Amino acid sequence: MNAWWNNDHIELVISDDGPGIPPDILNRIGEPYLSRRRPQDDGGGERRGLGLGVFIARTLLERTGAKVSFTNRIFPDHGAVVQITWPRQRFEATETLEETIG
Numbered sequence: 001m002n003a004w005w006n007n008d009h010i011e012l013v014i015s016d017d018g019p020g021i022p023p024d025i026l027n028r029i030g031e032p033y034l035s036r037r038r039p040q041d042d043g044g045g046e047r048r049g050l051g052l053g054v055f056i057a058r059t060l061l062e063r064t065g066a067k068v069s070f071t072n073r074i075f076p077d078h079g080a081v082v083q084i085t086w087p088r089q090r091f092e093a094t095e096t097l098e099e100t101i102g
């Protein structure tokens with residue numbers, strides 16, 4: 001996980017070294033009920049993905065003013081990359097509001 005900031009933006013980039021996001025859902029990820037997780041991905045369990053995890057995370061982040069984007073690392077690297085960017089003004093406004101609420 002990496003963080004950068006300047007006067008205009010705050011940016012978080014989270015990446016992993018897994019298989020990457022399946023290419024067929026890469027441009028739709030974040031929509032509800034979108035899943036490619038199979039039961040055997042959970043170590044032989046019976047649980048399928050509901051396809052709600054990324055949707056919920058993205059929805060909550062966007063509600064804080066963030067823009068969220070998904071890519072994969074480029075071969076020969078592998079893994080998913082999620083970039084979350086806030087306008088700095090919006091980020092600081094949120095912090096001030098929470099301080100006020102206490």
Ligand SMILES: Nc1ncnc2c1ncn2[C@@H]1O[C@H](COP(=O)(O)OP(=O)(O)OP(=O)(O)O)[C@@H](O)[C@H]1O
Nearest residue numbers: 020021034035036037049050051052053054055080
């Ligand atoms: N870090 C990741 N690497 C590779 N694929 C991912 C990653 N995160 C999500 N995905 C893909 O995106 C799909 C949607 O993810 P999401 O977390 O929304 O659903 P899920 O994990 O399948 O189910 P749920 O989170 O509701 O239990 C996953 O099924 C998986 O195919």
Ligand SMILES: [Mg+2]
Nearest residue numbers: 049052053054
């Ligand atoms: Mg999930």
